[in-house]
Amino acid sequence: MSIETSLLESFVEALDNKNINYRYTSGNKELLLRCNFCLDSLNLSHAHLFINIDEKSDKYLQFYCQKCNKKGIINDEFIKLYKLDIDSKNLNNYIKKKKRKFINKSNKKIVKDLKIPISKDDLDLDKIDYFQNRMGFRLTEDIIKKFKIITNIYEFLEINKINQLDNISNKMLNLLDRYFIGFLSIDNSHLILRNISTYKVQNFRYYDLELPFYKNNEKKKFYSIKNNHFDYLSKIPNIIIAEGIFDIIGVYANIISDRTNINNLYNSINGSNYFNIILYYLRLGYLNFNLEIYSDSDYNIDRYYWLEERLKLHYNKINIYYNKIGKDFGVDKDKIKVIKKMSFKNKISWKDDTL
């Protein structure tokens, strides 16, 4: 018998033992029971919590309450809440297995290996200077590769044999090449461009250039600093997020003292939202993470409160930081004074730290 089958059997048995009502639904692919998180309604026959019991699904043994929107994996908290008599060792084994499955699957997704122009002749030295002046540190060949910086769009297209780009005029491409600095997105599906012209030649600041290797639903538009050493199975990730790309590079290079800590995963939301990035990591199977947000000052602290509630089953710690003397973190370290404005420590602690 597989772990999955035996776990489901012991789960159903535990429900029976506690006389908890449930019924099979959605063609036996879900169990429906009352939600002990929100207690559904006064009417005891109304149930809203669905548990996925379809072994083929990615969401196997995850639950969702239609009433309070609570969702997550059946973990120790869930078992305690329903007072179920289940061996948590089985559960943890299952979670480990599930994590491995996710990781194998996500590793199969091919990230197109793209070349980055690095020779002096191919770099736009004005843009390199701009970057150094703004961020306060020198760009070496290694750093250009690590941050996936593109200063010469035409050279980049040529060495990667990209002959055709959809939906962009030559005139626009010229402008982008002249006034914008580029960064490759996490999966190399987009060249994310930022306007760095000091005089107002163009009044738009961002442009996301789609590269022609991916189906639309596979593309990830956010930016992440490469970390090839992160060990998904044994490390607790520190998911570090800032709004802009310069901000996250500033956080990496100018703020965090142990920046080479392999548990650190640095991301910029790039016009998307925080939850999309967190969701990306959740889907990879990161079930217990620390979240560090380096916020723009015009993004009010109130707008982060929902994170705690929504991520309750997944996070370990959440910290939100601001730059006391500037708008954001995409600057030289002399222009940054970090203050921690909010901090959550999860009350639901995960027993097994090796997960």
Ligand SMILES: [Zn+2]
């Ligand atoms: Zn509920």
